[in-house]
Amino acid sequence: MRWIRAHLVAITGLLVLGYLLIPNVVVIVFSFNKPNGNYNYQWQRFSLDAWTNPCGTPGICNSLGLSLRIGFIATLVSTILGTMVAFAIGRHRFRGRASTNLLIFLPMATPEVVMGSSLLTLFIAMGIAPGTVTILIAHILFCLSFVVVTVKARIASLDPRLEQAAADLFATPFQAFVRVTLPLVAPGIAAGALLAFSLSFDDYIITNFNASPSSITFPMYVWGAAQRGTPVQINVIGTVMFLAALVLVASGQLISNRRARAAA
Amino acid sequence: MSGPVVDAAPAASVRPRRARLSYTPYLLLLPGMAWLVVFFVVPMLSLASQSLQTGNVETGYSLTWHFQTYADALSQFWAHFTRSIIFAGSATVLTLLLAYPLAYFIAQKVGRWKNFLLVLVIAPFFTSFLIRTLAWQTILTDNGPVAGLARSTHLTDLLQWVHLTNNDSLMNSRFAVICGLTYNFLPFMILPLYANLERLDHSLIEAAGDLYATPIQTFWKVTWPLSLPGVVGGTLLTFIPAAGDFINSRLLGNTQTVMIGQVIDSEFLRVQDYSTAAALSFVLMLIIVVIVALYVRRAGTEELV
Numbered sequence: 236m237r238w239i240r241a242h243l244v245a246i247t248g249l250l251v252l253g254y255l256l257i258p259n260v261v262v263i264v265f266s267f268n269k270p271n272g273n274y275n276y277q278w279q280r281f282s283l284d285a286w287t288n289p290c291g292t293p294g295i296c297n298s299l300g301l302s303l304r305i306g307f308i309a310t311l312v313s314t315i316l317g318t319m320v321a322f323a324i325g326r327h328r329f330r331g332r333a334s335t336n337l338l339i340f341l342p343m344a345t346p347e348v349v350m351g352s353s354l355l356t357l358f359i360a361m362g363i364a365p366g367t368v369t370i371l372i373a374h375i376l377f378c379l380s381f382v383v384v385t386v387k388a389r390i391a392s393l394d395p396r397l398e399q400a401a402a403d404l405f406a407t408p409f410q411a412f413v414r415v416t417l418p419l420v421a422p423g424i425a426a427g428a429l430l431a432f433s434l435s436f437d438d439y440i441i442t443n444f445n446a447s448p449s450s451i452t453f454p455m456y457v458w459g460a461a462q463r464g465t466p467v468q469i470n471v472i473g474t475v476m477f478l479a480a481l482v483l484v485a486s487g488q489l490i491s492n493r494r495a496r497a498a499a
Numbered sequence: 500m501s502g503p504v505v506d507a508a509p510a511a512s513v514r515p516r517r518a519r520l521s522y523t524p525y526l527l528l529l530p531g532m533a534w535l536v537v538f539f540v541v542p543m544l545s546l547a548s549q550s551l552q553t554g555n556v557e558t559g560y561s562l563t564w565h566f567q568t569y570a571d572a573l574s575q576f577w578a579h580f581t582r583s584i585i586f587a588g589s590a591t592v593l594t595l596l597l598a599y600p601l602a603y604f605i606a607q608k609v610g611r612w613k614n615f616l617l618v619l620v621i622a623p624f625f626t627s628f629l630i631r632t633l634a635w636q637t638i639l640t641d642n643g644p645v646a647g648l649a650r651s652t653h654l655t656d657l658l659q660w661v662h663l664t665n666n667d668s669l670m671n672s673r674f675a676v677i678c679g680l681t682y683n684f685l686p687f688m689i690l691p692l693y694a695n696l697e698r699l700d701h702s703l704i705e706a707a708g709d710l711y712a713t714p715i716q717t718f719w720k721v722t723w724p725l726s727l728p729g730v731v732g733g734t735l736l737t738f739i740p741a742a743g744d745f746i747n748s749r750l751l752g753n754t755q756t757v758m759i760g761q762v763i764d765s766e767f768l769r770v771q772d773y774s775t776a777a778a779l780s781f782v783l784m785l786i787i788v789v790i791v792a793l794y795v796r797r798a799g800t801e802e803l804v
Contacts, residue, residue: 245604247604248603257634258682259622259623259626261634262626275637277637316530319527319528319531323523323524323525327527328524329528335532344735344739345787346742346783346784348745348760348783349743350539352777354538355767356546360548360549376539379534379535437624439746440746440760443768444767454628454629457627457630461629469633480624481622
Protein backbone atom coordinates (compact mmCIF):
# COMPACT_ATOMS: atom_id res chain seq x y z
CA MET A 236 0.00 0.00 0.00
CA ARG A 237 2.76 2.42 0.94
CA TRP A 238 4.65 1.43 -2.19
CA ILE A 239 1.61 2.25 -4.29
CA ARG A 240 1.20 5.61 -2.60
CA ALA A 241 4.84 6.48 -3.05
CA HIS A 242 4.72 5.64 -6.75
CA LEU A 243 1.18 6.82 -7.48
CA VAL A 244 2.29 9.40 -10.05
CA ALA A 245 4.51 6.90 -11.84
CA ILE A 246 1.81 4.22 -11.93
CA THR A 247 -0.86 6.58 -13.23
CA GLY A 248 1.59 8.06 -15.73
CA LEU A 249 2.52 4.67 -17.14
CA LEU A 250 -1.14 3.60 -17.30
CA VAL A 251 -1.93 6.75 -19.30
CA LEU A 252 1.02 6.03 -21.58
CA GLY A 253 -0.44 2.57 -22.07
CA TYR A 254 -3.84 4.04 -23.02
CA LEU A 255 -2.02 6.23 -25.52
CA LEU A 256 -0.14 3.37 -27.11
CA ILE A 257 -2.73 0.54 -27.10
CA PRO A 258 -4.23 1.55 -30.48
CA ASN A 259 -0.76 1.54 -32.05
CA VAL A 260 -0.16 -1.95 -30.71
CA VAL A 261 -3.53 -3.04 -32.12
CA VAL A 262 -2.64 -1.54 -35.51
CA ILE A 263 0.68 -3.39 -35.57
CA VAL A 264 -0.77 -6.73 -34.40
CA PHE A 265 -3.66 -6.59 -36.85
CA SER A 266 -1.29 -5.93 -39.76
CA PHE A 267 -0.46 -9.64 -39.42
CA ASN A 268 -4.09 -10.71 -39.41
CA LYS A 269 -5.92 -12.59 -42.12
CA PRO A 270 -9.52 -11.47 -41.70
CA ASN A 271 -12.56 -13.36 -42.95
CA GLY A 272 -14.40 -10.91 -45.17
CA ASN A 273 -13.77 -7.22 -45.68
CA TYR A 274 -13.42 -5.94 -42.13
CA ASN A 275 -10.19 -6.31 -40.22
CA TYR A 276 -11.73 -6.06 -36.73
CA GLN A 277 -11.39 -9.57 -35.41
CA TRP A 278 -8.30 -11.67 -35.02
CA GLN A 279 -8.47 -14.75 -37.23
CA ARG A 280 -5.01 -16.11 -37.95
CA PHE A 281 -1.43 -14.98 -38.50
CA SER A 282 -0.45 -14.10 -42.03
CA LEU A 283 2.19 -12.07 -43.85
CA ASP A 284 -0.02 -11.54 -46.90
CA ALA A 285 -0.44 -7.79 -46.41
CA TRP A 286 3.25 -7.29 -45.66
CA THR A 287 4.40 -9.10 -48.79
CA ASN A 288 1.88 -7.22 -50.91
CA PRO A 289 1.47 -3.73 -49.38
CA CYS A 290 0.04 -2.21 -52.56
CA GLY A 291 -2.37 -5.14 -52.89
CA THR A 292 -5.57 -3.11 -52.77
CA PRO A 293 -6.27 -0.76 -55.67
CA GLY A 294 -5.50 2.91 -55.10
CA ILE A 295 -3.77 2.56 -51.75
CA CYS A 296 -0.22 3.23 -52.92
CA ASN A 297 -1.28 6.02 -55.26
CA SER A 298 -2.94 7.77 -52.34
CA LEU A 299 0.10 7.17 -50.15
CA GLY A 300 2.35 8.66 -52.84
CA LEU A 301 0.13 11.71 -53.15
CA SER A 302 0.11 12.23 -49.37
CA LEU A 303 3.89 11.95 -49.20
CA ARG A 304 4.32 14.45 -52.06
CA ILE A 305 1.83 16.91 -50.57
CA GLY A 306 3.39 16.46 -47.13
CA PHE A 307 6.85 17.14 -48.51
CA ILE A 308 5.92 20.34 -50.38
CA ALA A 309 3.67 21.64 -47.60
CA THR A 310 6.44 21.00 -45.06
CA LEU A 311 9.06 22.73 -47.19
CA VAL A 312 6.99 25.86 -47.87
CA SER A 313 5.48 26.19 -44.40
CA THR A 314 8.85 25.65 -42.71
CA ILE A 315 10.54 28.35 -44.79
CA LEU A 316 7.71 30.88 -44.38
CA GLY A 317 7.18 30.00 -40.73
CA THR A 318 10.86 30.27 -39.84
CA MET A 319 11.02 33.72 -41.45
CA VAL A 320 8.01 34.85 -39.43
CA ALA A 321 9.47 33.36 -36.24
CA PHE A 322 12.71 35.28 -36.73
CA ALA A 323 10.81 38.50 -37.35
CA ILE A 324 8.85 38.05 -34.11
CA GLY A 325 11.69 36.63 -32.03
CA ARG A 326 14.46 38.96 -33.10
CA HIS A 327 12.88 42.27 -34.06
CA ARG A 328 10.65 45.00 -32.73
CA PHE A 329 8.10 46.35 -35.12
CA ARG A 330 4.69 47.93 -35.25
CA GLY A 331 1.79 45.50 -35.44
CA ARG A 332 3.40 42.81 -33.30
CA ALA A 333 0.22 42.11 -31.35
CA SER A 334 -1.93 41.73 -34.46
CA THR A 335 0.75 39.53 -36.04
CA ASN A 336 0.65 37.25 -32.99
CA LEU A 337 -3.15 37.17 -33.15
CA LEU A 338 -3.11 36.28 -36.85
CA ILE A 339 -0.74 33.41 -36.11
CA PHE A 340 -2.80 32.17 -33.16
CA LEU A 341 -6.22 32.28 -34.87
CA PRO A 342 -5.69 29.45 -37.39
CA MET A 343 -4.67 27.16 -34.52
CA ALA A 344 -7.83 28.15 -32.64
CA THR A 345 -10.06 27.48 -35.64
CA PRO A 346 -11.81 24.10 -35.81
CA GLU A 347 -10.83 22.16 -38.88
CA VAL A 348 -14.36 22.08 -40.31
CA VAL A 349 -14.49 25.88 -40.19
CA MET A 350 -11.11 26.28 -41.85
CA GLY A 351 -11.87 23.69 -44.51
CA SER A 352 -15.33 25.03 -45.31
CA SER A 353 -14.17 28.67 -45.40
CA LEU A 354 -11.46 27.78 -47.91
CA LEU A 355 -14.03 25.87 -49.93
CA THR A 356 -16.32 28.93 -50.09
CA LEU A 357 -13.37 31.04 -51.24
CA PHE A 358 -12.43 28.55 -53.95
CA ILE A 359 -16.07 28.30 -55.06
CA ALA A 360 -16.46 32.09 -55.11
CA MET A 361 -13.29 32.46 -57.18
CA GLY A 362 -14.12 29.55 -59.47
CA ILE A 363 -11.01 27.55 -58.55
CA ALA A 364 -11.50 23.82 -59.07
CA PRO A 365 -10.52 21.71 -56.06
CA GLY A 366 -7.56 19.38 -56.48
CA THR A 367 -3.95 18.91 -55.46
CA VAL A 368 -3.21 22.65 -55.58
CA THR A 369 -6.08 23.60 -53.26
CA ILE A 370 -5.05 20.82 -50.86
CA LEU A 371 -1.52 22.22 -50.83
CA ILE A 372 -2.74 25.75 -50.16
CA ALA A 373 -4.78 24.48 -47.20
CA HIS A 374 -1.97 22.33 -45.79
CA ILE A 375 0.61 25.12 -45.95
CA LEU A 376 -1.93 27.34 -44.18
CA PHE A 377 -2.55 25.11 -41.19
CA CYS A 378 1.09 24.00 -40.86
CA LEU A 379 2.40 27.57 -40.91
CA SER A 380 1.26 28.65 -37.43
CA PHE A 381 2.58 25.49 -35.80
CA VAL A 382 6.01 26.00 -37.40
CA VAL A 383 6.08 29.63 -36.24
CA VAL A 384 5.26 28.67 -32.65
CA THR A 385 7.83 25.85 -32.55
CA VAL A 386 10.69 27.87 -34.06
CA LYS A 387 9.80 30.96 -32.01
CA ALA A 388 10.09 28.97 -28.79
CA ARG A 389 13.57 27.84 -29.79
CA ILE A 390 14.67 31.38 -30.71
CA ALA A 391 13.35 32.71 -27.39
CA SER A 392 15.44 30.15 -25.48
CA LEU A 393 18.71 31.19 -27.17
CA ASP A 394 21.31 33.23 -25.36
CA PRO A 395 21.47 36.57 -27.23
CA ARG A 396 25.04 37.06 -26.04
CA LEU A 397 26.25 34.40 -28.47
CA GLU A 398 25.33 36.58 -31.44
CA GLN A 399 26.86 39.60 -29.79
CA ALA A 400 30.03 37.61 -29.22
CA ALA A 401 30.10 36.77 -32.92
CA ALA A 402 29.70 40.45 -33.74
CA ASP A 403 32.47 41.34 -31.30
CA LEU A 404 34.71 38.89 -33.13
CA PHE A 405 34.09 40.88 -36.34
CA ALA A 406 31.54 38.56 -37.90
CA THR A 407 29.25 40.37 -40.32
CA PRO A 408 25.55 40.11 -39.43
CA PHE A 409 25.19 37.56 -42.22
CA GLN A 410 28.12 35.48 -40.96
CA ALA A 411 26.82 35.64 -37.41
CA PHE A 412 23.43 34.47 -38.60
CA VAL A 413 24.68 31.58 -40.75
CA ARG A 414 27.45 30.33 -38.44
CA VAL A 415 25.95 31.02 -35.01
CA THR A 416 22.22 31.65 -34.98
CA LEU A 417 21.05 29.22 -37.63
CA PRO A 418 22.85 26.14 -36.23
CA LEU A 419 21.45 26.96 -32.79
CA VAL A 420 17.90 27.34 -34.09
CA ALA A 421 18.18 24.27 -36.36
CA PRO A 422 16.69 21.76 -33.85
CA GLY A 423 13.64 24.03 -33.54
CA ILE A 424 13.30 24.22 -37.31
CA ALA A 425 13.64 20.45 -37.57
CA ALA A 426 10.96 19.96 -34.90
CA GLY A 427 8.68 22.42 -36.71
CA ALA A 428 9.20 20.62 -40.01
CA LEU A 429 8.49 17.22 -38.44
CA LEU A 430 5.32 18.60 -36.87
CA ALA A 431 4.25 20.15 -40.19
CA PHE A 432 4.79 16.89 -42.03
CA SER A 433 2.83 14.85 -39.52
CA LEU A 434 -0.03 17.39 -39.54
CA SER A 435 -0.14 17.41 -43.32
CA PHE A 436 0.18 13.66 -43.72
CA ASP A 437 -2.57 13.01 -41.19
CA ASP A 438 -5.15 15.60 -42.14
CA TYR A 439 -8.53 14.37 -43.27
CA ILE A 440 -11.16 17.01 -42.45
CA ILE A 441 -9.66 20.07 -44.19
CA THR A 442 -8.35 17.99 -47.07
CA ASN A 443 -11.74 16.44 -47.71
CA PHE A 444 -13.27 19.90 -48.23
CA ASN A 445 -10.69 20.87 -50.83
CA ALA A 446 -10.04 17.65 -52.70
CA SER A 447 -11.40 16.20 -55.92
CA PRO A 448 -11.99 12.55 -56.85
CA SER A 449 -8.66 12.60 -58.69
CA SER A 450 -6.74 13.79 -55.63
CA ILE A 451 -7.35 11.14 -52.98
CA THR A 452 -4.86 11.43 -50.12
CA PHE A 453 -4.04 8.52 -47.83
CA PRO A 454 -6.37 9.62 -44.99
CA MET A 455 -9.16 10.07 -47.55
CA TYR A 456 -8.45 6.59 -48.84
CA VAL A 457 -8.65 5.19 -45.30
CA TRP A 458 -11.92 7.01 -44.67
CA GLY A 459 -13.38 5.73 -47.91
CA ALA A 460 -12.17 2.22 -47.15
CA ALA A 461 -13.67 2.33 -43.66
CA GLN A 462 -17.14 2.68 -45.21
CA ARG A 463 -16.95 -0.62 -47.08
CA GLY A 464 -14.26 -2.66 -45.32
CA THR A 465 -10.75 -2.11 -44.09
CA PRO A 466 -7.90 -3.72 -46.03
CA VAL A 467 -5.06 -5.04 -43.88
CA GLN A 468 -2.64 -3.00 -46.01
CA ILE A 469 -3.85 0.11 -44.14
CA ASN A 470 -2.37 -1.37 -40.95
CA VAL A 471 0.87 -2.22 -42.75
CA ILE A 472 1.30 1.38 -43.92
CA GLY A 473 0.33 2.70 -40.47
CA THR A 474 2.96 0.44 -38.90
CA VAL A 475 5.66 1.45 -41.38
CA MET A 476 4.99 5.16 -40.83
CA PHE A 477 5.11 4.63 -37.07
CA LEU A 478 8.43 2.78 -37.20
CA ALA A 479 9.92 5.21 -39.72
CA ALA A 480 9.06 8.14 -37.46
CA LEU A 481 10.56 6.41 -34.44
CA VAL A 482 13.79 5.70 -36.35
CA LEU A 483 13.91 9.31 -37.58
CA VAL A 484 13.42 10.77 -34.11
CA ALA A 485 15.89 8.32 -32.55
CA SER A 486 18.60 9.13 -35.10
CA GLY A 487 18.00 12.86 -34.64
CA GLN A 488 18.47 12.33 -30.92
CA LEU A 489 21.67 10.36 -31.51
CA ILE A 490 23.09 13.11 -33.73
CA SER A 491 22.35 15.83 -31.20
CA ASN A 492 23.76 13.71 -28.36
CA ARG A 493 26.97 13.13 -30.29
CA ARG A 494 27.24 16.83 -31.08
CA ALA A 495 26.72 17.72 -27.45
CA ARG A 496 29.45 15.29 -26.47
CA ALA A 497 31.79 16.63 -29.17
CA ALA A 498 31.19 20.17 -27.96
CA ALA A 499 31.80 19.30 -24.33
CA MET B 500 9.71 37.74 -23.32
CA SER B 501 11.79 37.57 -26.50
CA GLY B 502 13.36 41.00 -26.33
CA PRO B 503 15.28 42.93 -28.93
CA VAL B 504 18.77 41.70 -29.30
CA VAL B 505 20.06 43.35 -32.43
CA ASP B 506 20.22 46.80 -30.84
CA ALA B 507 22.90 45.69 -28.45
CA ALA B 508 25.56 45.34 -31.17
CA PRO B 509 28.88 47.16 -30.77
CA ALA B 510 28.69 50.92 -31.21
CA ALA B 511 30.58 51.10 -34.50
CA SER B 512 28.06 48.99 -36.38
CA VAL B 513 24.91 50.35 -34.78
CA ARG B 514 24.02 53.20 -37.08
CA PRO B 515 24.11 51.56 -40.51
CA ARG B 516 22.50 48.36 -39.19
CA ARG B 517 19.58 50.12 -37.59
CA ALA B 518 18.60 51.96 -40.75
CA ARG B 519 18.59 48.71 -42.69
CA LEU B 520 16.95 46.60 -40.02
CA SER B 521 13.81 48.66 -39.85
CA TYR B 522 12.61 46.95 -43.03
CA THR B 523 13.89 43.50 -42.17
CA PRO B 524 11.03 42.33 -39.93
CA TYR B 525 8.44 43.35 -42.51
CA LEU B 526 10.30 41.57 -45.31
CA LEU B 527 10.53 38.44 -43.14
CA LEU B 528 6.85 38.63 -42.26
CA LEU B 529 5.53 39.42 -45.72
CA PRO B 530 5.22 35.98 -47.38
CA GLY B 531 3.91 34.17 -44.31
CA MET B 532 1.47 36.88 -43.33
CA ALA B 533 0.29 37.29 -46.92
CA TRP B 534 -0.50 33.57 -46.95
CA LEU B 535 -2.48 33.89 -43.72
CA VAL B 536 -4.42 36.92 -44.94
CA VAL B 537 -5.25 35.53 -48.38
CA PHE B 538 -6.07 31.98 -47.30
CA PHE B 539 -7.37 32.51 -43.76
CA VAL B 540 -8.82 36.02 -43.30
CA VAL B 541 -10.30 36.32 -46.79
CA PRO B 542 -11.94 32.85 -46.63
CA MET B 543 -13.48 33.79 -43.25
CA LEU B 544 -15.02 36.88 -44.86
CA SER B 545 -16.09 34.75 -47.79
CA LEU B 546 -17.72 32.34 -45.32
CA ALA B 547 -19.56 35.20 -43.60
CA SER B 548 -20.75 36.51 -46.95
CA GLN B 549 -21.81 33.03 -48.10
CA SER B 550 -23.92 32.59 -44.96
CA LEU B 551 -25.99 35.67 -45.89
CA GLN B 552 -26.52 34.73 -49.52
CA THR B 553 -29.52 32.99 -50.99
CA GLY B 554 -29.65 30.76 -54.03
CA ASN B 555 -28.58 27.24 -54.88
CA VAL B 556 -25.76 25.39 -56.55
CA GLU B 557 -27.42 25.31 -60.01
CA THR B 558 -28.49 28.96 -60.33
CA GLY B 559 -25.74 30.53 -58.29
CA TYR B 560 -25.85 32.65 -55.15
CA SER B 561 -26.44 36.35 -54.52
CA LEU B 562 -25.90 38.38 -51.38
CA THR B 563 -29.33 39.21 -49.90
CA TRP B 564 -28.40 39.67 -46.21
CA HIS B 565 -30.71 36.81 -45.42
CA PHE B 566 -30.25 36.53 -41.64
CA GLN B 567 -33.13 34.05 -41.48
CA THR B 568 -30.64 31.36 -42.53
CA TYR B 569 -29.02 31.69 -39.11
CA ALA B 570 -32.32 31.40 -37.24
CA ASP B 571 -33.35 28.36 -39.27
CA ALA B 572 -29.97 26.67 -39.01
CA LEU B 573 -29.74 27.25 -35.28
CA SER B 574 -33.24 26.04 -34.49
CA GLN B 575 -32.66 22.94 -36.58
CA PHE B 576 -29.20 22.07 -35.32
CA TRP B 577 -29.07 23.53 -31.81
CA ALA B 578 -28.96 20.07 -30.23
CA HIS B 579 -25.85 19.26 -32.28
CA PHE B 580 -24.12 22.39 -31.02
CA THR B 581 -24.81 21.66 -27.36
CA ARG B 582 -23.86 18.01 -27.84
CA SER B 583 -20.54 19.02 -29.42
CA ILE B 584 -19.76 21.41 -26.59
CA ILE B 585 -20.65 18.79 -23.95
CA PHE B 586 -18.65 16.00 -25.63
CA ALA B 587 -15.64 18.25 -26.21
CA GLY B 588 -15.88 19.62 -22.67
CA SER B 589 -16.04 16.14 -21.09
CA ALA B 590 -13.12 14.97 -23.24
CA THR B 591 -11.11 18.04 -22.22
CA VAL B 592 -11.67 17.40 -18.49
CA LEU B 593 -10.74 13.73 -18.95
CA THR B 594 -7.58 14.54 -20.92
CA LEU B 595 -6.54 16.98 -18.21
CA LEU B 596 -7.04 14.33 -15.50
CA LEU B 597 -5.05 11.78 -17.51
CA ALA B 598 -2.37 14.08 -18.90
CA TYR B 599 -1.40 15.80 -15.68
CA PRO B 600 0.11 12.76 -13.90
CA LEU B 601 1.92 11.63 -17.05
CA ALA B 602 3.28 15.12 -17.83
CA TYR B 603 4.39 15.53 -14.22
CA PHE B 604 5.98 12.11 -14.23
CA ILE B 605 7.95 12.82 -17.42
CA ALA B 606 8.94 16.34 -16.42
CA GLN B 607 9.97 15.71 -12.82
CA LYS B 608 10.56 12.03 -12.15
CA VAL B 609 12.25 10.15 -14.96
CA GLY B 610 15.56 11.94 -15.43
CA ARG B 611 17.37 10.70 -18.50
CA TRP B 612 14.43 8.69 -19.81
CA LYS B 613 12.65 11.98 -20.47
CA ASN B 614 13.26 12.16 -24.21
CA PHE B 615 12.38 8.52 -24.73
CA LEU B 616 9.01 8.91 -22.98
CA LEU B 617 8.30 12.13 -24.86
CA VAL B 618 8.87 10.30 -28.13
CA LEU B 619 6.38 7.64 -26.99
CA VAL B 620 3.84 10.42 -26.35
CA ILE B 621 4.29 11.85 -29.83
CA ALA B 622 4.72 8.50 -31.56
CA PRO B 623 0.98 7.70 -31.95
CA PHE B 624 0.70 10.79 -34.17
CA PHE B 625 2.66 9.01 -36.86
CA THR B 626 0.14 6.29 -37.34
CA SER B 627 -2.68 8.11 -39.02
CA PHE B 628 -5.43 9.58 -36.82
CA LEU B 629 -8.05 7.64 -38.79
CA ILE B 630 -6.25 4.31 -38.51
CA ARG B 631 -5.92 4.74 -34.75
CA THR B 632 -9.57 5.66 -34.40
CA LEU B 633 -10.47 2.57 -36.41
CA ALA B 634 -8.31 0.59 -33.97
CA TRP B 635 -10.70 1.69 -31.20
CA GLN B 636 -13.45 -0.14 -33.07
CA THR B 637 -11.37 -3.28 -32.67
CA ILE B 638 -10.63 -2.57 -29.01
CA LEU B 639 -14.22 -1.83 -28.00
CA THR B 640 -15.84 -4.44 -30.22
CA ASP B 641 -18.72 -6.46 -28.72
CA ASN B 642 -17.00 -9.82 -28.34
CA GLY B 643 -13.58 -8.43 -27.49
CA PRO B 644 -11.80 -8.70 -24.12
CA VAL B 645 -12.45 -5.07 -23.13
CA ALA B 646 -16.21 -5.39 -23.57
CA GLY B 647 -16.11 -8.74 -21.75
CA LEU B 648 -14.26 -7.22 -18.80
CA ALA B 649 -16.66 -4.27 -18.71
CA ARG B 650 -19.63 -6.65 -18.61
CA SER B 651 -18.20 -8.87 -15.89
CA THR B 652 -17.37 -5.85 -13.70
CA HIS B 653 -20.83 -4.36 -14.37
CA LEU B 654 -19.18 -1.28 -15.85
CA THR B 655 -21.59 -1.61 -18.76
CA ASP B 656 -24.54 -1.36 -16.35
CA LEU B 657 -23.06 1.77 -14.82
CA LEU B 658 -22.47 3.34 -18.25
CA GLN B 659 -25.99 2.47 -19.29
CA TRP B 660 -27.36 3.94 -16.08
CA VAL B 661 -25.67 7.30 -16.76
CA HIS B 662 -26.84 7.12 -20.40
CA LEU B 663 -23.37 6.89 -21.86
CA THR B 664 -24.33 3.66 -23.59
CA ASN B 665 -27.69 2.34 -24.77
CA ASN B 666 -27.17 -1.37 -24.18
CA ASP B 667 -24.46 -3.68 -22.89
CA SER B 668 -22.07 -3.02 -25.75
CA LEU B 669 -19.43 -0.28 -25.64
CA MET B 670 -19.22 0.57 -29.33
CA ASN B 671 -21.47 3.04 -31.15
CA SER B 672 -22.26 5.03 -28.02
CA ARG B 673 -21.59 8.34 -26.31
CA PHE B 674 -19.04 6.50 -24.20
CA ALA B 675 -17.08 5.37 -27.27
CA VAL B 676 -17.13 8.87 -28.81
CA ILE B 677 -15.90 10.59 -25.63
CA CYS B 678 -13.31 7.84 -25.15
CA GLY B 679 -12.07 8.38 -28.71
CA LEU B 680 -11.98 12.17 -28.37
CA THR B 681 -10.08 11.87 -25.09
CA TYR B 682 -7.60 9.49 -26.65
CA ASN B 683 -7.08 11.48 -29.85
CA PHE B 684 -6.39 14.81 -28.20
CA LEU B 685 -4.42 13.55 -25.19
CA PRO B 686 -0.98 14.46 -26.64
CA PHE B 687 -2.21 18.04 -27.21
CA MET B 688 -2.76 18.25 -23.44
CA ILE B 689 0.39 16.40 -22.40
CA LEU B 690 2.86 18.50 -24.40
CA PRO B 691 1.96 22.01 -23.12
CA LEU B 692 1.65 20.64 -19.58
CA TYR B 693 5.03 18.97 -19.89
CA ALA B 694 6.64 22.15 -21.27
CA ASN B 695 5.29 24.01 -18.25
CA LEU B 696 6.01 21.43 -15.55
CA GLU B 697 9.54 20.92 -16.81
CA ARG B 698 10.37 24.48 -15.77
CA LEU B 699 8.84 23.96 -12.33
CA ASP B 700 11.49 24.69 -9.72
CA HIS B 701 11.68 21.61 -7.53
CA SER B 702 13.06 23.60 -4.60
CA LEU B 703 9.64 25.28 -4.26
CA ILE B 704 8.07 21.89 -3.61
CA GLU B 705 10.78 21.04 -1.11
CA ALA B 706 10.25 24.40 0.56
CA ALA B 707 6.53 23.65 0.91
CA GLY B 708 7.43 20.30 2.47
CA ASP B 709 9.86 22.00 4.86
CA LEU B 710 7.02 24.27 5.93
CA TYR B 711 4.92 21.21 6.89
CA ALA B 712 2.60 21.26 3.89
CA THR B 713 1.11 17.84 3.10
CA PRO B 714 1.69 16.59 -0.46
CA ILE B 715 -1.91 17.49 -1.33
CA GLN B 716 -1.53 20.99 0.07
CA THR B 717 1.74 21.39 -1.80
CA PHE B 718 0.02 20.37 -5.01
CA TRP B 719 -2.91 22.79 -4.66
CA LYS B 720 -0.92 25.73 -3.28
CA VAL B 721 2.29 25.43 -5.30
CA THR B 722 2.35 23.05 -8.27
CA TRP B 723 -1.16 23.61 -9.64
CA PRO B 724 -1.13 27.46 -9.62
CA LEU B 725 2.31 27.50 -11.25
CA SER B 726 1.18 25.08 -13.94
CA LEU B 727 -1.93 27.08 -14.91
CA PRO B 728 -0.45 28.50 -18.15
CA GLY B 729 0.20 24.94 -19.30
CA VAL B 730 -3.29 23.88 -18.23
CA VAL B 731 -4.86 26.76 -20.18
CA GLY B 732 -2.77 26.06 -23.27
CA GLY B 733 -3.52 22.35 -23.14
CA THR B 734 -7.26 22.70 -22.56
CA LEU B 735 -7.57 25.11 -25.50
CA LEU B 736 -5.56 22.86 -27.80
CA THR B 737 -7.84 19.98 -26.79
CA PHE B 738 -11.24 21.64 -26.61
CA ILE B 739 -11.11 23.54 -29.89
CA PRO B 740 -10.31 20.67 -32.24
CA ALA B 741 -12.54 18.31 -30.24
CA ALA B 742 -15.55 20.63 -30.59
CA GLY B 743 -15.26 20.63 -34.38
CA ASP B 744 -14.26 17.00 -34.78
CA PHE B 745 -16.54 14.49 -36.43
CA ILE B 746 -14.24 11.58 -37.11
CA ASN B 747 -14.76 10.10 -33.64
CA SER B 748 -18.51 10.65 -33.61
CA ARG B 749 -18.75 9.16 -37.07
CA LEU B 750 -16.55 6.11 -36.58
CA LEU B 751 -17.36 5.32 -32.94
CA GLY B 752 -20.84 6.77 -32.43
CA ASN B 753 -24.39 6.28 -33.62
CA THR B 754 -27.13 8.54 -34.99
CA GLN B 755 -27.65 9.96 -31.49
CA THR B 756 -24.06 11.18 -31.23
CA VAL B 757 -23.81 13.29 -34.42
CA MET B 758 -21.65 16.33 -33.71
CA ILE B 759 -21.85 19.72 -35.38
CA GLY B 760 -18.75 19.14 -37.51
CA GLN B 761 -20.49 16.20 -39.13
CA VAL B 762 -23.54 18.36 -39.88
CA ILE B 763 -21.40 21.10 -41.45
CA ASP B 764 -19.53 18.54 -43.51
CA SER B 765 -22.67 16.93 -44.88
CA GLU B 766 -24.49 20.25 -45.47
CA PHE B 767 -21.53 21.44 -47.51
CA LEU B 768 -20.49 18.34 -49.38
CA ARG B 769 -23.61 16.21 -49.58
CA VAL B 770 -26.71 18.41 -49.22
CA GLN B 771 -24.79 21.27 -50.87
CA ASP B 772 -26.78 23.87 -48.96
CA TYR B 773 -23.81 26.22 -48.80
CA SER B 774 -25.59 29.06 -46.98
CA THR B 775 -26.78 26.90 -44.07
CA ALA B 776 -23.40 25.19 -43.87
CA ALA B 777 -21.58 28.54 -43.87
CA ALA B 778 -23.92 29.89 -41.17
CA LEU B 779 -23.30 26.82 -38.99
CA SER B 780 -19.55 27.12 -39.53
CA PHE B 781 -19.62 30.76 -38.61
CA VAL B 782 -21.65 30.15 -35.44
CA LEU B 783 -19.26 27.37 -34.38
CA MET B 784 -16.35 29.76 -34.84
CA LEU B 785 -18.16 32.45 -32.82
CA ILE B 786 -19.02 30.05 -29.98
CA ILE B 787 -15.39 28.97 -29.77
CA VAL B 788 -14.03 32.52 -29.88
CA VAL B 789 -16.42 33.52 -27.06
CA ILE B 790 -15.57 30.48 -24.92
CA VAL B 791 -11.83 30.98 -25.47
CA ALA B 792 -12.02 34.71 -24.69
CA LEU B 793 -14.03 34.18 -21.47
CA TYR B 794 -11.80 31.33 -20.42
CA VAL B 795 -8.52 33.12 -21.09
CA ARG B 796 -9.76 36.19 -19.24
CA ARG B 797 -10.71 34.09 -16.19
CA ALA B 798 -7.47 32.17 -16.25
CA GLY B 799 -5.58 35.43 -16.65
CA THR B 800 -2.92 34.45 -19.15
CA GLU B 801 -1.82 37.16 -21.53
CA GLU B 802 0.46 35.25 -23.83
CA LEU B 803 -1.07 32.32 -25.63
CA VAL B 804 1.51 31.50 -28.23
